[in-house]
Amino acid sequence: MKTSFYNGEFRDDDELTVQYRDRAFYFGDGVYEVIRYYDGEFFTLDEHLDRLMNSAKEIEIEGISRDEILSVVTELKDRNTIDNGALYIQISRGIQNRNHAYPVDVDPVILAYINEARRPLSQSENGVHAITSEDYRWLKCHVKSLNLLPNVMEKERAVKAGAHETVMHRDRVVTEGSSTNVFIVKNGILKTHPANNLILNGITRLEVLKIAGRLDIETDESAFTVEELKEADEVMITSTTQEVTPVVKVDDVIIGNGQRGEITRRIQEVFSTNIHKLNLVK
Incomplete structure (x- = not known):
């Protein structure tokens, strides 16, 4: 059973639920990365995390730290048994009723999961x-x-x-x-x-x-x-x-x-x- 991460919690894939009011769904209001790892080791991890943080800054998502993201992706990889995978991680602006303006006092939401990935x-x-x-x-x-x-x-x-x-x-x-x-x-x-x-x-x-x-x-x-x-x-x-x-x-x-x-x-x-x-x- 694969493990994924959403909004602060690690869950088995078949138990994971996502919030429909997440701005990722109705505005695409967020950024993402796909990080490869081979034989259990991340490849160019720092570069991906840097770009993710820069993308978040470019669209004015605040309240998320690089250390927090690093912790999530590292633990997620360790919780799964996939040796060669592609880790998807996205950061949305948060959860609120649909409104074009940025939400106030709402935390960003992280979603992350892993798929097996073979070399092409x-x-x-x-x-x-x-x-x-x-x-x-x-x-x-x-x-x-x-x-x-x-x-x-x-x-x-x-x-x-x-x-x-x-x-x-x-x-x-x-x-x-x-x-x-x-x-x-x-x-x-x-x-x-x-x-x-x-x-x-x-x-x-x-x-x-x-x-x-x-x-x-x-x-x-x-x-x-x-x-x-x-x-x-x-x-x-x-x-x-x-x-x-x-x-x-x-x-x-x-x-x-x-x-x-x-x-x-x-x-x-x-x-x-x-x-x-x-x-x-x-």
């Missing part, structure tokens, strides 16, 4: 297909908000097209995927959109940039177009659960030779080494 080894080796679509989301994409309806719709667009991911763009400038960051390789240079308000600064994105530095791969954090995406030598997407995944086809265009590229492979090798040794790149 087949996709990592063989690659995936992606489609492109206009990015019509709000202008605070750097906040890991619960408001994910556009992302959900674009992921479904990919599924219906027989693809794995939708790569979004604003006026033909690539931003990110519906649930991933996007990299291209051209003439040996690894390129990805700068970490501004138009993308989520992914933790795996940051790990890839650190790894590239260790491998002496030149990087360029600047915007690129859909046309550059399709003309790239390599394309990869990154996220906590999808790790480093090559994209071998975008819309109807084959990327490179249609197989995982050499720079992608080298980055994946170091990433896997970091996981197995938990020798995180700092």
Whole structure:
């Protein structure tokens, strides 16, 4: 039986109930993180907690501490018997009758649970297909908000097209995927959109940039177009659960030779080494 956490209490999953007046439900008024752990050890935990706290600050959620969150996620992992998992944690503004204005004298609410998560080894080796679509989301994409309806719709667009991911763009400038960051390789240079308000600064994105530095791969954090995406030598997407995944086809265009590229492979090798040794790149 799995154990979850909600509003100050650890409960077995089949006994857990959530409050329908939680602002997470009717406003999506909250932020979240997904934290991977391998063989019982968290991966990039500090980075995830830092981003969660920054997201909460960005949408003006107060009354929650990093130490409190750390205590919850650590005990939750220890209470469960899953060796390789993805821990989901969200912070909502609190519980009150529906009212757009922020509640007064209401404490934030933490929800957390764990699912088993295996490494995406087949996709990592063989690659995936992606489609492109206009990015019509709000202008605070750097906040890991619960408001994910556009992302959900674009992921479904990919599924219906027989693809794995939708790569979004604003006026033909690539931003990110519906649930991933996007990299291209051209003439040996690894390129990805700068970490501004138009993308989520992914933790795996940051790990890839650190790894590239260790491998002496030149990087360029600047915007690129859909046309550059399709003309790239390599394309990869990154996220906590999808790790480093090559994209071998975008819309109807084959990327490179249609197989995982050499720079992608080298980055994946170091990433896997970091996981197995938990020798995180700092």
